[in-house]
Amino acid sequence: MNYFHRLACVCVSLAVLLPGIALADTLDTGDTAWMLTSTILVLFMTLPGLALFYGGLVRTKNVLSVLMQCFSIACMASLLWVIVGYTIAFGPDGTAYMGGFGKAFLAGVGEDSLSGTYPETVFVMFQMTFAVITPALIIGSFAERMRFSSMMLFSALWLLLVYAPVTYWVWGGGWLMERGFMDFAGGSVVHVNAGVAALVAAIYMGKRKGFPDTPMPPHNLTMTVTGACMLWVGWFGFNAGSALAANGDAGMAMLVTHIGAAAGSLAWMTMEWIRFGKPSVLGIVTGMVAGLGTITPASGFVGPMGGLIIGLAAGFVCFWATQAVKRKFGIDDSLDVFPVHGVGGFLGLLLTALLANSLGGQGFLSESITSAGAQFVEQLIGGLSVALWCAIVSFIIFKVIDAVVGLRVTEEEETEGLDLTQHDERGYNN
Amino acid sequence: MNYFHRLACVCVSLAVLLPGIALADTLDTGDTAWMLTSTILVLFMTLPGLALFYGGLVRTKNVLSVLMQCFSIACMASLLWVIVGYTIAFGPDGTAYMGGFGKAFLAGVGEDSLSGTYPETVFVMFQMTFAVITPALIIGSFAERMRFSSMMLFSALWLLLVYAPVTYWVWGGGWLMERGFMDFAGGSVVHVNAGVAALVAAIYMGKRKGFPDTPMPPHNLTMTVTGACMLWVGWFGFNAGSALAANGDAGMAMLVTHIGAAAGSLAWMTMEWIRFGKPSVLGIVTGMVAGLGTITPASGFVGPMGGLIIGLAAGFVCFWATQAVKRKFGIDDSLDVFPVHGVGGFLGLLLTALLANSLGGQGFLSESITSAGAQFVEQLIGGLSVALWCAIVSFIIFKVIDAVVGLRVTEEEETEGLDLTQHDERGYNN
Amino acid sequence: MNYFHRLACVCVSLAVLLPGIALADTLDTGDTAWMLTSTILVLFMTLPGLALFYGGLVRTKNVLSVLMQCFSIACMASLLWVIVGYTIAFGPDGTAYMGGFGKAFLAGVGEDSLSGTYPETVFVMFQMTFAVITPALIIGSFAERMRFSSMMLFSALWLLLVYAPVTYWVWGGGWLMERGFMDFAGGSVVHVNAGVAALVAAIYMGKRKGFPDTPMPPHNLTMTVTGACMLWVGWFGFNAGSALAANGDAGMAMLVTHIGAAAGSLAWMTMEWIRFGKPSVLGIVTGMVAGLGTITPASGFVGPMGGLIIGLAAGFVCFWATQAVKRKFGIDDSLDVFPVHGVGGFLGLLLTALLANSLGGQGFLSESITSAGAQFVEQLIGGLSVALWCAIVSFIIFKVIDAVVGLRVTEEEETEGLDLTQHDERGYNN
Amino acid sequence: MKLITAIIKPFRLDDVRNALGEVGVNGMTVTEVKGFGRQRGHTELYRGAEYVVDFLPKSKIEIAVSDELAERAVEAIVSAARTGKVGDGKIFVSSIEQTIRIRTGDMGDSAL
Amino acid sequence: MKLITAIIKPFRLDDVRNALGEVGVNGMTVTEVKGFGRQRGHTELYRGAEYVVDFLPKSKIEIAVSDELAERAVEAIVSAARTGKVGDGKIFVSSIEQTIRIRTGDMGDSAL
């Protein structure tokens, strides 16, 4: 089986870094316990983490629409993943660009199937949670103005045409993996991907009515902070879970992830303090997300000091990017998905090359690449390829849906709010 | 020890399904890690999961009463479980109908006691979390009108007279377990049990003042969605934890549980979309709970496609049942506990028989039963027995409490709200 | 390596209590899985647990300031821990009072470093989460009136001058550990420490404007209950995680922790019911925190009945202490940090001595101490030493900050609220 | 034209609206207010800190009506809002000089 | 002096405030209210339970102005608040006998 062959390659190269941990073909209960837990943590990131993080940022009249979008995407992406997504991303006998269809409907994934040292069912689930959160991240850019049905259509098509293939390229054995592209936990697959689709969406959909003159302050920042905290704790499943085992690699990934988050937060806070005179809670949690998104691709490769540098860089760069997108370019990426996830994810991919083999980093994934410079080029190629594919296909999907059923609610519906007009309910009743 | 003897029977029959996993009498750290985690997840389902799910659905003036009821039940059920509940449910040397009293006050449960491959303390705790959530589920049916002290009395008596014995019947070695009744994680013990008690309560207590003419919309749906998401993630502890090990069985239980939840959600959403023209977030999360309740008894037996069918069936059937209870029968089961948990749980018990040995299902628990038809009959017998016992005993408990101290608050207290009248506090202060 | 030597002492004495669990120098995936999970749980206690618990208790105009303080302390304490906190607390070649500086910037903590049977990176992280929550607990006492920048300064200095050394005394191999002082999971390090600093802060800062005449009711008790529930579930990471392995010790710690929480809750509820005529949800959750804080030092030593006694004692004593601090002494410890954590933690230290070797308790930690009386004296010495050091140093820190930059916001800022005046944002926008 | 302002118990609002509809008043504006008067408030207890809350939630209804309708409207409110217990509230009647319907610019009674 | 009370659609509030500023009215007090009138409410559905919500969110603006300014103020409100759709709201004008500025104790027009 091609996929396992490729996975084995990764395992071998990881094994070099982990002396004392024997590669096993039998189930390890500790690894299984950790992967079960990690899967739950990543689902928790979306439900309710991201839903609350985003929900608090919109206006009262749209809060349910955001929760509904996150929730329904989670359900739909899960079923699509079972039906065909998993096999596109990890199916056996694939080409360089997508997996084979041998695992459609999870054919052959039984109770005894293993993926390394834990059940394949858990690997399916773990990867599913990534397939859930990525399209859910995108909705932040077109919040408060898209029709529910069009959002569902977009998310489904995007999952199958962008997310699943890109996952195959990077993790499933596709061409980027073959080249030695390093993305430990999803800097390209999740963050660049979601960020670029968000940018395309924001530009294509246009601004919300009243932007940027009418104030559209977050309706409930306590909700946003709650969601942010859940993202933080869940992210350990995301990054340390991507070690696919309960070992030293997972431990180091947890440590650098945490350092990245803390450093990103403090960097953003500092920028606000300097620039606006006061630090804000929305600022610090945004810095946290930036730090986490940026450390993600590097989390299995760098050491603690690498994590610190990445976190600080994330806070500064994404702060600047957020200002730029909003003020210079006047793009209404409503919840700042692109400057935080797109820019952060890309930055992380590049910094991975620079920090993987210095400051306590774990060295290079691929033995064929031996210098930071060469790896940097690979990272550029990988990041840009994902961004390009995502941008083009996302644009086409929007174009098609717009032509066939329309993307945006009417002006009146936008004024009244999506909760009532799309879902006949309201978030709060006195 | 009788109990271990019986548990061993289960283990042996499970072991047939899990080649390669040796039965061990020594502690396995991986299994222990997973059972510790699962226990925490199931507690998380009640506190704060269910509390928020329910709390958001009532009116502002009663929100704290719901949180208080969930919380105080959790505390009380925990202590009762330690004192006598555990030994009724799992005590050694029991009859066909209840366990012996040898483990009252957890006598003999020490640091070294094992339950299979993990500490018995953890088994006590894991089962305790089930004993916590089941009475907490019931309160949804009599929300907004029951006196706090009567609620405490009811919950305590119900736990000891209904929950603990039924647990013994199904999991502790009692008569249903002996017959080969299949309930992996609590379709009967938790969901049918809670649902039937809820129905009895709703009928006995009567309607809330104003029902159904006065609108009683949920006061905070973001709270409800948050709680629902916590229920979803916590449910993996419930179902995959019920494998009692970190193995392939747990992995498959996680996968089918997730599929059931996603399918139930989308099915309910679809029904609303067709019937009312718009899908709602309250609808989709209710479908999720229905899907999860229904997959619960089947979660260790069916395969992914079985999970899909069960989830879809749950969404459709429970949607219909919710309409019926409210509109046709005019019963004020305030938060729809019976149509979602009672109907869903029962449906799941029946579908278990049909799907356990098809579509990738794992076959039958009991070797004496070899056809789906025969198993179906067992499931009917089991489900109905639990429902009957629960209905009769619950009714008697209500009758007695009503006679002795009264069940319902005064009309004035109902108007003013339970928060102020029962607890001297209010949820929100400007 | 001195530190490992000392750790080994603990392990050996623990091992006596845990026959059948071999001490290993190799990584155990099950233990690693559990420690990864525990770490996440303890972080979850602060973010969002404690933040919500505290946030709901203040007035609307200050809610963000509380969230911001918890969040920024978490970030800052994390980085300080990496830089120098960890080595002060656990560094090699230390004196009796603080660790050596060999692990500054986590020097030498690599992917392969082990701490017992799991990666040292995870030990660093696990301990870091304790270093995060302890200063965060303190903010409850000076809520609604301290300048943000002064709060940051105080927290940083307190972490390095109080928290890190005390941790070394108790767990890192310092003088209290040598004497046989028993504190399983932080009764002294976390609770007495935070409680005493809180008391000093409340007295030094003075009352909030209007206290106690103006009503300052919690602005959102649903938020407080949500946070309380998260504290409860997270506390299993705190206490059962302090077993540093997934074994019988962790299982028993989980069980007694849970019993302590439930008993503390019900005891407080009962006191309110008797004294004020009605039980309240704020009361029951406060009792829960008291129960948990009190069981913490004892959680690895006592049995289930010991847990019950400790929980009940916690509920009664802390209830009384809360009344006393507020009414008799008129101290504005805004969120009652001292009477709950300080008093509860100290009570737990003393009860540990009495209950460790009775009622199913696990006996004494140190072989040189053989009677409950002698241990009681050690516990008194330990608790008082921590309290004294903390009080003196906290006072000096406040004094210095007050002199240099000032501690308190202006009266006008206090009236307008910290959210707007310190952070230019508001929690809720209709 | 008259402006009738009624402070009532919130749970009587629907009845008052219906009663007003029956006498021909089909427009009104409602505000959630806090009232202080003879009706005793309640005590809230938070960790032993006791707060006496004197202000009670009330609904304030404002209706502009023609002079003829005023009396019947007041009667309708009184009978629908009365529970007979202290705290039922008050009605204030004052005069309006002019009324304008924003949509059409209509003035006077025809704007109601 | 006159008290002008306008019930308007909430999303027109900023426009109305600006329009009033242009005619020289620089103070106002705004209340969030619920309005009932010709404009149809909406239906909310919760698990099949159908609630017709007749009360719609409106903003009530109160401005005290000198007699001379009253007419222009009313015109400013009408033109800024009008969308032409049902539910645009009403304006009521009544007279005030006295006005006091608390800070200074100023009375009459100079208190505005």
Place this chain on the structure above:
Amino acid sequence: MKLITAIIKPFRLDDVRNALGEVGVNGMTVTEVKGFGRQRGHTELYRGAEYVVDFLPKSKIEIAVSDELAERAVEAIVSAARTGKVGDGKIFVSSIEQTIRIRTGDMGDSAL
């Protein structure tokens, strides 16, 4: 009878209520409102998007009093609500034609 409407700073509410009680006014209705006037609002910043918030939270107190009591009530409010800083608010006095106590049907001064 007079209707006294006072817009004050929310944190003075308790003092005003006490001051009114001392002059014999034992009933009042309070609304949370947003005020716009000379007092400068504040700026809120969300991820670099800057919102100037001009509307400030105020409490609106409405009291119906007999003609004799009106003056003393106004004085009580002024002295209790004054901080001397801009934004202290206004008091408007207008006349009420009729007052009814819903519970009893009492009219006029005896309804207060």
